[in-house]
Amino acid sequence: MTAPKTRRPSLDELVDAARSRPGMSADQRSRMLSSILVAVSPGTPSSGSGSGGAAPQQAPRPGSSLPRGAGALGASSAGRALIALASFAMGGGVVATYYGLRPAETRIVIVHDRAPATPTVRARQPDVAPPLRTDRPERAEGQGEGPGGEFGTRPPLPEWGEGRGEARASGEFRVSPSPRPAGDGEVATRPSASDGREFAPRPMDARPERQGEGPMLARDRSDDLQAERALIERARAALSRDRPAHALDALTQHERRFPRGQMREEREALRIHALRASGQEAAATERARTFRRDHPESLMLPAITAGTGERARRTTPAPGQPWWLPSETSAVDGGNR
Amino acid sequence: MTTRAIDLQSPDVTGTDPERTPVDVASTRELPRLESFTALFHEHVDAVRRTLVHLGVWDRDADDETQRVFETVWRKLDELDPRRGTPRAWILGIACNVARDWRKWTRTQRVRAIHLVEDPTALDMRRSGRDASEERLDHQRSLRLLAKLLAELPEEQRTVVVMCRIEGLTARDVAAVLDISANTVSSRLRLALEKLEAALDRTDGDGS
Numbered sequence: 001m002t003a004p005k006t007r008r009p010s011l012d013e014l015v016d017a018a019r020s021r022p023g024m025s026a027d028q029r030s031r032m033l034s035s036i037l038v039a040v041s042p043g044t045p046s047s048g049s050g051s052g053g054a055a056p057q058q059a060p061r062p063g064s065s066l067p068r069g070a071g072a073l074g075a076s077s078a079g080r081a082l083i084a085l086a087s088f089a090m091g092g093g094v095v096a097t098y099y100g101l102r103p104a105e106t107r108i109v110i111v112h113d114r115a116p117a118t119p120t121v122r123a124r125q126p127d128v129a130p131p132l133r134t135d136r137p138e139r140a141e142g143q144g145e146g147p148g149g150e151f152g153t154r155p156p157l158p159e160w161g162e163g164r165g166e167a168r169a170s171g172e173f174r175v176s177p178s179p180r181p182a183g184d185g186e187v188a189t190r191p192s193a194s195d196g197r198e199f200a201p202r203p204m205d206a207r208p209e210r211q212g213e214g215p216m217l218a219r220d221r222s223d224d225l226q227a228e229r230a231l232i233e234r235a236r237a238a239l240s241r242d243r244p245a246h247a248l249d250a251l252t253q254h255e256r257r258f259p260r261g262q263m264r265e266e267r268e269a270l271r272i273h274a275l276r277a278s279g280q281e282a283a284a285t286e287r288a289r290t291f292r293r294d295h296p297e298s299l300m301l302p303a304i305t306a307g308t309g310e311r312a313r314r315t316t317p318a319p320g321q322p323w324w325l326p327s328e329t330s331a332v333d334g335g336n337r
Numbered sequence: 338m339t340t341r342a343i344d345l346q347s348p349d350v351t352g353t354d355p356e357r358t359p360v361d362v363a364s365t366r367e368l369p370r371l372e373s374f375t376a377l378f379h380e381h382v383d384a385v386r387r388t389l390v391h392l393g394v395w396d397r398d399a400d401d402e403t404q405r406v407f408e409t410v411w412r413k414l415d416e417l418d419p420r421r422g423t424p425r426a427w428i429l430g431i432a433c434n435v436a437r438d439w440r441k442w443t444r445t446q447r448v449r450a451i452h453l454v455e456d457p458t459a460l461d462m463r464r465s466g467r468d469a470s471e472e473r474l475d476h477q478r479s480l481r482l483l484a485k486l487l488a489e490l491p492e493e494q495r496t497v498v499v500m501c502r503i504e505g506l507t508a509r510d511v512a513a514v515l516d517i518s519a520n521t522v523s524s525r526l527r528l529a530l531e532k533l534e535a536a537l538d539r540t541d542g543d544g545s
Contacts, residue, residue: 018480019387021480024383028400039404
């Protein structure tokens with residue numbers, strides 16, 4: 001299309017146009033903020049401090065200045081299913097709402113007021129007054145991280161702040177008008193790594209009411225599948241955007257919650273790709289071997305084994321093509337290498 | 338005093354549950370940090386995204402990269418030192434690094450093929466398709482032209498133009514975050530602006 005010849009715009013006009021680029025909507029902001037807070041939530045090792053132990057060593061994309069916590073949410077702490085949102089009200093109050101990954105796991109509403117001594121608590125249900133009772137809708141599910149709960153284990157609540165001992169013991173959290181930390185007004189220092197990992201599984205007796213409810217279990221099953229799918233989907237999306245660390249995150253979460261979940265084949269396949277994408281060739285090969293043993297008939301096998309022994313390579317799927325199918329991006333060119 | 342709660346559904350959670358109950362309330366040691374961060378986020382997120390785009394990040398990747406920026410901001414929050422420059426300069430400095438990483442990454446990727454078909458401003462155009470008034474078109478045309486002109490600049494000049502000229506940071510702030518001298522910033526800016534003016538003289542005003 002031939003555009004009409006127009007006058008020469010001035011640099012100022014261009015700059016003005018650039019500055020008046022439409023910003024993000026409030027909704028977009030909230031979503032982004034929440035996913036940021038998830039990524040950096042307490043289970044995530046802060047930069048530099050090694051998470052130590054089980055978390056797979058991640059390699060962000062080469063040259064990246066970002067220390068990425070691979071498996072961070074999942075591996076280093078149990079509080080991984082935390083989604084946090086904080087909304088800052090200019091008046092000085094903060095409302096932070098935390099959601100677990102699963103539906104029916106709305107977590108926390110915090111209202112922290114600077115001025116009054118007692119924090120206000122505003123629940124979304126107006127009749128709930130502080131201190132809020134722990135009466136969340138519970139599922140019947142296994143405790144602990146071990147293999148066993150096919151329906152996964154509830155991510156234990158992270159306990160932010162003081163009074164955690166008491167809260168843990170009683171199985172409920174209270175509004176504690178705890179004084180602000182000493183450095184009021186300053187940016188608080190990051191809690192130590194151990195802080196971030198102090199998540200204790202909730203005591204069983206904190207939620208006895210739902211044990212052994214049949215219909216509930218059925219609902220849980222479909223819920224769980226949804227949650228599984230969401231995690232796998234997240235991993236896949238992360239991988240296709242070349243964020244293998246995030247993918248590993250989601251996969252580790254999946255493994256913790258659904259050690260024997262229905263999508264574990266997908267999980268393992270994705271993990272191999274993610275490991276490879278993050279340069280952990282050895283781990284990927286190892287996993288691929290296990291995968292072949294466990295799922296000899298898997299459709300995903302060709303794509304996985306094709307890459308074995310290959311140098312680290314990104315898995316960017318061809319548009320419109322499922323990455324896991326044997327394709328020119330994986331099987332063919334991997335084989336010719 | 339007003340407080341507001343934004344009810345936010347994680348994109349990962351499918352379906353809503355009317356039974357949602359706020360269950361746990363705790364005051365937290367992390368709150369001051371959370372507050373600072375949230376305030377920074379809301380104040381600078383648009384500038385960060387804009388800067389990333391002006392530094393060459395495609396629109397489709399800009400959200401992801403913006404998120405990267407703020408993840409870094411969170412992790413480095415303790416390093417924010419008001420004496421060394423404004424928070425905006427500091428954050429945009431991080432954005433520069435992220436944009437540089439992104440460019441490096443795309444250069445090594447197969448996705449280069451996508452580059453050929455994807456016009457960096459195409460998404461903007463499509464998004465505004467419905468209210469494509471003349472003014473709107475002008476705006477898009479300007480953005481297009483600017484993107485084209487910026488892409489022709491060497492990276493270090495481009496960075497300086499974006500930070501000083503578009504985002505309005507002072508040479509001193511920019512110098513601090515880029516770790517170069519203020520004089521260098523000024524001279525890069527001058528050179529870059531001369532190039533831009535010259536390039537503008539050559540265009541027909543449409544960026545094509």
